[in-house]
Amino acid sequence: MPVVACHDCDLLNRLPDEAAATLLCARCGAVLQKHKPDSIERSLALTLAALILFIVANSFPFLAMKSGGFVQETKLLTGIVELWRQELYGLASLVLITCVLVPLLQMSCLLYILAPLKYDRPVPHAIRAFRLLRHIAPWGMLEIFMLGILVALVKLGKMATIVPGISVFAFGLLVLVMAAAVTVLDPPLLWARLDRRP
Amino acid sequence: MSGLPATARQLGLLNCHDCHLLVEAPADGHDHLECPRCGAPLHERKPNSLARTWALVLAASILYIPANVLPMTITSALGTTQADTIMSGVIYFIHSGSWEIAAVIFIASVFVPLLKLLILVILLLSVQLRWRWRPKDRTMLYRLTEMVGRWSMLDIYVVTILVALVKLGAVASIEAGPAAVFFAAVVVITMIAAESFDPRLIWDALEEDS
Numbered sequence A: 001m002p003v004v005a006c007h008d009c010d011l012l013n014r015l016p017d018e019a020a021a022t023l024l025c026a027r028c029g030a031v032l033q034k035h036k037p038d039s040i041e042r043s044l045a046l047t048l049a050a051l052i053l054f055i056v057a058n059s060f061p062f063l064a065m066k067s068g069g070f071v072q073e074t075k076l077l078t079g080i081v082e083l084w085r086q087e088l089y090g091l092a093s094l095v096l097i098t099c100v101l102v103p104l105l106q107m108s109c110l111l112y113i114l115a116p117l118k119y120d121r122p123v124p125h126a127i128r129a130f131r132l133l134r135h136i137a138p139w140g141m142l143e144i145f146m147l148g149i150l151v152a153l154v155k156l157g158k159m160a161t162i163v164p165g166i167s168v169f170a171f172g173l174l175v176l177v178m179a180a181a182v183t184v185l186d187p188p189l190l191w192a193r194l195d196r197r198p
Numbered sequence B: 001m002s003g004l005p006a007t008a009r010q011l012g013l014l015n016c017h018d019c020h021l022l023v024e025a026p027a028d029g030h031d032h033l034e035c036p037r038c039g040a041p042l043h044e045r046k047p048n049s050l051a052r053t054w055a056l057v058l059a060a061s062i063l064y065i066p067a068n069v070l071p072m073t074i075t076s077a078l079g080t081t082q083a084d085t086i087m088s089g090v091i092y093f094i095h096s097g098s099w100e101i102a103a104v105i106f107i108a109s110v111f112v113p114l115l116k117l118l119i120l121v122i123l124l125l126s127v128q129l130r131w132r133w134r135p136k137d138r139t140m141l142y143r144l145t146e147m148v149g150r151w152s153m154l155d156i157y158v159v160t161i162l163v164a165l166v167k168l169g170a171v172a173s174i175e176a177g178p179a180a181v182f183f184a185a186v187v188v189i190t191m192i193a194a195e196s197f198d199p200r201l202i203w204d205a206l207e208e209d210s
């Protein structure tokens, strides 16, 4: 009899017969399983789109500020470099990790896991990559950075003219596409497909 | 409905934390046991959950004070410098009429970290004192702390964007203040604290008593 244990309360729950059903823990209500149709293809397509948007967001000017005769143009990485220059190394690293490295690693892991699965070619360490993906997920904070941009714009809007660049729009799209790529993922299905035990 | 009247632990099963495979626990203890499917270390419950979570909650509570008292940003404009704490930033937005932004910053930077620490303390106490009171609601509280904690990073990002944009030579510049470091530490430590807490401990008291 196929059974799963709830990760939040340890109660054993019987898996439903229909694959399409959503299974909630009978005792604490945690979502234990939720079928997502075509999850591998969809997530793969969204990940590729996210990767392109990520490159665009990092290559073009992000925001430009005009005040008096000065024009200050910045890229996505400028703030991190500036924090580093102010000797706030920990803070600079934290922003670099949560807004650049983790999202990049998430996209790489997704590509590495999903592309071979789509063509049924097993690759080494795919399981390790999936575990890594699950562990770093809370530390990717693109959507929070996006909200930070909006707050900063309002704050500076009073003292200068801010011109948003291509990057801001690419970044906004990236946030949505990235969230979608993770949402359409079906972890129980992936674990079953990646299982290499005899 | 589809719930069985037993937990994994009662049947001697270990639930892999990473891939949720159910593994039979060997009779001779289960130290250094690995999941046969994904290789993650297997534990019946997260190891040292209570002690680790208490330590992290304590550390974050202490750091929360300098994070709120010290300046978050230091603005120099035309020869004058102004240090802003998180709260004075919120008050600035209220005075300049952007009360929505003031509310967002207040919720993300002041309210959420405090709420998160408070919830974790309540959960820790409830497990240690073996409360049987509303386990489902306490589990929901736990999920809430897991979900909202990351949003406290907001102010760190605002500071990052401000220091990048505002460095107009002699006219104006913004530097990150010491509170930024303490505040970032609070966010990171509370995130790790929520991760170290094992919500299954909430339910264990119910079974052990019955």
Ligand SMILES: [Zn+2]
Residues within 6 Å of the ligand: A006, A007, A008, A009, A010, A011, A025, A026, A027, A028, A029, A030
């Ligand atoms: Zn449950």
Ligand SMILES: [Zn+2]
Residues within 6 Å of the ligand: B016, B017, B018, B019, B020, B021, B035, B036, B037, B038, B039, B040
């Ligand atoms: Zn596993």
